[in-house]
Amino acid sequence: MKDDIVLSVVLYSYLDRPIFDVMLNGVGIGGANSYGTNGMITGIRVPFGKQRLTWRLGGPRGMVRNGETVAMKNSINLAVEEVPADARYLAVNIYPDDTAEFVFDESIPDPTPRGKIIDERRKHGK
Template identity: 50%
Template sequence: MKDSNVPFSGTSRRQFLGAIAVLPVAISCEARSMKAVLNVILYNYLNRPIFDVFIDGKVGRGSDAYPSTGGGMVTGVSFDLGPKKVTWRLDGPEGTPRNGETVVNKNPLRLENIVQGAKYLGVHIYPDDTVELIASVSILGRTPRGIAMAQEYGRG
């Protein structure tokens, strides 16, 4: 016979107390964020140099104007997978409009679905202030889109 004043019987009470005992452990276990460690190569398709290129606050490099781009690499950069923000500052000869201005990618960016064995991240910055992030197993070089844009702007 159940006592109406007792919310749990003996077995139910043990199950309830067992569940309460593991609750702090379950709460402290968070989903680990997925990461990728990649070597970053910047490709600048602008007609001017850029500097202080950051991907979520990481890297901090610069790149010469197209076609003298893609020559440097930052190795072993750890990135969380997911949405990305790329910023860069415009450079050029003294008096060039917008010198020193910080630009942010206009297009939504995500770093995810990285191919197995990827070692490189190509960061392709285009004159329309959009960016492509391309992870690859080997160095891919300039993109067809970038080459076409450079030709369109009279630099190809």
């Protein structure tokens, strides 16, 4: 049985502020602007089992929680069976409620359905 998988990682943030020092199991995967992505980091070794994801909050001077390190509230326990055999990419999606979601694909994953809802609400000022 494999202990890990090597993937290219794309970060999607649905927060209304920048984030930085995003760490997946202790490995830096970048940062993102408000409602943004940071590009892609290749060759990230993702172990199977319980995942650890943290990020630091940025924003304008005086913004609440600036500089705070946040750990995802939900639990992601990655099993071999959950990763498609043709997966080459992992999208790490970070949401405003401090939860995260992983999406695997053979090409760069699209934003998640939940992410699309957040984007639509933002466009309409909700």
